[in-house]
Amino acid sequence: MPYQPVMGQIMPFAGAMIPRNWALCNGALLAIQTNQALFSLLGTYYGGDGVRTFALPDLRGRAILGSSGGSGQYPAGMISGSVSVNMTGLQLPQHNHMIQATAANGQGRGAAPTNNIFATTTAPADRYIFLAAGSAETPLAVGTNLVNEGGGQPHNNMQPYLVINYLIAMQGLYPSRN
Template sequence: MDSYLGEIKLWALDFAPEGWHLCDGTLLPVAQNQALFSLLGAYYGGDGRTNFALPDLRGRVPVAAGHNSQTGANLHFGDKGGTETATLTQAQTPPHSHAVNVCSDNGNQPGGLNRHIAAAVTSTPPGNAINLYAAAGGATVTLDPATVGTAGGATAHENMQPYLALNYYICTAGLYPMRP
């Protein structure tokens, strides 16, 4: 089966077969690759006079160019985008609350299951652990919302779907695709 010049295939190979090149952004000279350059131009890089770049699909997922009326995405041929990590701001998190169990009893228990944070702490002899908890079941107390501060930090989290790394190859020696 003959392949078209510029055709890209996803293969489970760790080498480029003859007439194919890894889609790794390599710069190729226009003079030795005029047919491929006539198809790709400088969409993927290069100066467009003496050299041009192959698409670089390492660590990328290809998507179709064009306008998507459902999402509003308008991708032009050769556009790049996305990020591997993301840091959410407070404005990007949905409204939510964090429950804190506080009771009006004095603290006389060590931490553990079925314990609530106590409203007050009984005196503790020097050198002993402070008992901040009361047994569950006492009257609960409503806290001022200002007593619960912002949670989270400014560190990025991974933003990638599950993946399997394979190689994309582009046909550099094949049939020239005729335009309709």
């Protein structure tokens, strides 16, 4: 017995042509008058005015996500998502950056850290930016910069993919309700 699709069924298809009684899921507007049975299944979930026209689902450049029902978080026909996104620093996980510093002999030691940044007079000694009196002095190089990676440019947000056509059955068995 030959295969008979259910009207409105969507399937991926790797062929180079479109089989008879199937159409590309490309958002095409169709006349309700000549496609009444299919309109009764799709309605205006995917577009059209509902008086003269309705639209096929447009799956070009889209992944399929199962519907959560009419009023749920993901109702049928909802379009969402982005090919690229800009992220802010608040969206990144907490992390650290290492600073490479130049060591040099110079001034900066003293109990009173006047004009010396980050100096402290309390123990422990390994917390000083400038080492305690009597040791070699190693200030950080002036002008050390941390650079933001990415420069605020959008990054690709797409999972690995293979492009294939999705087709919808224009004719076939009309589904019965459970």
